[in-house]
Amino acid sequence: MLRACTLDFQGSWNSHLPLAEFAYNNSYQATIGMAPYEKVKLIKEQIRTAQSRQKSYADKRRKDLEFEVGDEVFLRLLPRKGLINPKKGGKLSPRYVGPYQILQRIRLKKYQPDPEHIITRDTPPLMENLSYTERPIRIIDQQIRQLRKREIPMVKVVWQNHNRDEDATWEMEEDMRNQYPELF
Incomplete structure (x- = not known):
C-alpha cells in the first residue's frame, strides 16, 4: 500500500x-x-x-467498618528493624497493639489521643506513622557463610522489642559494625 x-x-x-x-x-x-x-x-x-x-x-x-463509642480496637504497627532492611519483617514481630477502647467518635478512622491511655512497657514506642525502630541488644552467635568464592561474616542479633532468642535474626557483620559499633 x-x-x-x-x-x-x-x-x-x-x-x-x-x-x-x-x-x-x-x-x-x-x-x-x-x-x-x-x-x-x-x-x-x-x-x-x-x-x-x-x-x-x-x-x-468489601465491608465498611464503623466503630461506636465503647468498642475496643487494635492499632496496626509497621515494624522497622533499625535502618538495616525495613522490608524484612520477622514472622513473630508485633503487628498490632491494644486493645484500646473508643472514647469518642470524631470521624470514621481518626484517633483522638487521651492522657488516660497508657501504653504498656512491652509495647514499642510508636512514631507518628505507627512504625517503630528496633535497636539491637546483643549478639549471640557468629558464623561465616560461603557464597561461591566469597566468605560473608554474619552475626545473630537479638532485637530490643523481642523477648526470646528465637526471634533473633542473622545480619551481615559489616553492616552491624557500621551502624552499631557499641555491640562489638
Missing part, C-alpha cells in the same frame, strides 16, 4: 503520509480478521468489561 502511495504521489508522498495511515487503519487485515481501528475498539471494550467485573467482585467482599 505504501509503495502504491509513493508511486502515485512521487516527490510529495511525505505530506500525504497521514492519508496513507488512515487508509491502512481502515482497511481489512487478514491476520487479525478486521480493520486495526476495530481491533482497538474491541480491546478497549474488553478491558472495560474486565474492570467492571473485577469491581463487582471487590465490592461484594
Whole structure:
C-alpha cells in the first residue's frame, strides 16, 4: 500500500503520509480478521468489561467498618528493624497493639489521643506513622557463610522489642559494625 502511495504521489508522498495511515487503519487485515481501528475498539471494550467485573467482585467482599463509642480496637504497627532492611519483617514481630477502647467518635478512622491511655512497657514506642525502630541488644552467635568464592561474616542479633532468642535474626557483620559499633 505504501509503495502504491509513493508511486502515485512521487516527490510529495511525505505530506500525504497521514492519508496513507488512515487508509491502512481502515482497511481489512487478514491476520487479525478486521480493520486495526476495530481491533482497538474491541480491546478497549474488553478491558472495560474486565474492570467492571473485577469491581463487582471487590465490592461484594468489601465491608465498611464503623466503630461506636465503647468498642475496643487494635492499632496496626509497621515494624522497622533499625535502618538495616525495613522490608524484612520477622514472622513473630508485633503487628498490632491494644486493645484500646473508643472514647469518642470524631470521624470514621481518626484517633483522638487521651492522657488516660497508657501504653504498656512491652509495647514499642510508636512514631507518628505507627512504625517503630528496633535497636539491637546483643549478639549471640557468629558464623561465616560461603557464597561461591566469597566468605560473608554474619552475626545473630537479638532485637530490643523481642523477648526470646528465637526471634533473633542473622545480619551481615559489616553492616552491624557500621551502624552499631557499641555491640562489638
